[in-house]
Amino acid sequence: MTKDLQFDSHGLLHHFLTIEGLGRQTLLQILDTAESFVSVGEREIKKVPLLRGKTVVNLFFESSTRTRTTFEIAAKRLSADVINIDTTVSAAIKGESLLDTIRNLEAMHTDLFVVRHSKSGAAYLVAQHVPPHVRIINAGDGSHAHPTQAMLDMFTIRRYKGSFENLKVAIVGDILHSRVARSQTHALTTLGVPEVRVIAPRTLLPTAVERLGVHPYTDMRAGLEGVDVIIMLRLQRERMRGARIPSEQEFFNLYGLTADKLRLANKDAIVMHPGPMNRGLEIDSSVADGPQSVILPQVTNGIAVRMAVMAIIMGGKAKQEKSEQSSIRRRA
């Protein structure tokens, strides 16, 4: 049971489960491939035939709107047949185990599963028990990883900042429970970002957070000083019950991103959020909708990045496609 599970015997990406253990080249390949797919969404006929005849199953054991939708759009733009399965209508609630559900769907000759589950490690478990021709993309497992979200965030950062080498990035909010923060941290450090900060009260920071290669701050003002990228995380209201934060007001006062606090960051800093946002809890509307916000472009970029990941792990002809689409566009 190792990270090698992500690679096939030729060293090619086979499943996409976590950023941890992937090299810089692999991450750049995903970003570059995604660049080539951006234009597909801007054409009148938004389809390429890379996954024609393939069946992609979006298997979501945890509800999601944007992630599932962007995966669906991504697969459809690659010409795959897409099935969406939601726990609310599936056998999972009737007591069928995760693996039984997978085995049944696999018997229907599925090529790729996009799996989201509320428990850390669920995507690994599935990847260990599917036959070799079936691929798995982790669309979020518990508090562990959400690698496509991290890659679309990297894509967005590169589009606005050009490169990763001189950036200071701050991730703010519920780091403890955030699979997004864990995947972002691995991606940022692998891509060469010299300083990654995490900002939260101690109750929302993992015990050994420094071991992830980040600098923890409990004072948001100090943590935002001079940063180029601010990533706000969603505060899950159910966390309130565990006495991790005293009240929403106190949290907003200390860790909510307001125009006032944003001024501590670099002037051209960008503001990101993986969604869904709690306006007035972790982010003020004036910032979320303000000129430094790139929250909506993140969603758009999600499609190209997910197309890239699917194309790469399905062994698609991503490179040919890339030369065909020579128009790599970069803003900023």
Added chain:
Amino acid sequence: MGLAIQGGRLIDPANSVDGKKDIFVSDDGFVVAVGKKPDDFEISRTIDATGKVVCPGLVDLRARMREPGLEYKATIESEARAAVTAGITTLCCPPDTDPVIDTPAMAQMIQHRAWRFELAFIHPLGALTRGLKGELLTDMEALDEAGCVGFTNALQPIKDTLVMRRAMEYAASFDLTVFLHSEDPWLHGNGCVHEGEVGTRLGLPGIPEAAETVGVARDLALIEQTGVQAHFCQLSSSRAADMVAEARSRGLLVTADVTAHHLHLTEHDIGFFNTQCHVLPPLRSSRDREALRQALKSGVASAVCSDHQPHEPDAKLAPFSDSAPGISGLETLLPLTLKLVEEKVLSLSDAIASITCQPADILGIDTGHLGIDATADICIFDPESWWSLSEEKIVSRGLNTPFLGWEFCGRVTHTLVGGQVVFESENGSKT
């Protein structure tokens, strides 16, 4: 008439014996002589133990048989057979069966079932509170009469400190030993791994070291107040081991054990969600593992146990936090303890003491030694035989072990219970 085990290296730590000595066992199952054959002793069978170690049968402080209630995981018969294959002749079975061992009838039933198979001796531990609910005391004296060797609430916490105090006071009134899994249930929360580096990386809810130290601190205060004879089960952290050491240095009569897996694995063995490493208390840092080894060496922890928990395969085929905790450990108890000798943590004699006479002392039962008139519970193993653990070799119904593929030195060739050979390996010596 009787059995002679000849040519072996006899290691009997309780009697400070370590040397090439023959041992003679009467037909009714007792040791009649060590060293020289008595003149009137007529040998009916000889076991050639040349090149092998002969030691007391192993005593395992904690092994779940899963019977009654969870027979789909394992049974008394299957696990007793696995035990003797591994040289274990005495086992303690915790009360968390279904129904719970909180009545004399249950305690007797388990012993009766075990006797039927004439394999290992199985001693029940009685529940400290009824149904392990942490509310009402059990009939401890009656359970003691029925054969319970100690009392424990197993992994169920006694949240109410007053109930714990009363349980200890009551046990102390009758000189009964309590076995404690000290842990603060609130700090344990929904945790499933050590709160540390690996839990942080994998996004798994953690069990902080303080869950154990807070529990040990509370229980030590109550032990001191009530004067009960107490034993701490499966210490997992360096600080908890220090606290027990400190209490012992003040003269408190507390003992402790560690599990074989905590002496060899750390949180890092979880890798990417290896559910075979899901155990309670959790595997902690390498610093903790080192401290547990030192605790065993210094005698703060005087026993190594298997904490055997066999599971059906499906129990481990789930996301980590949903998988069932526990390792099927009977068959790795001796190999992992011998590995400590290989790794120069313990001498061979001390290693054997930690799985024979020392756990027997904790239980207050007359076994784990091979003096004259002792019951002939004997383990014979070949200390030079290398083997690696594979599923086919496992006798227990539980195949859940993180040690598959590990190379071990030392293999059991014969196990005797009450003088009867209950296990003999195929390539063991001939009669």
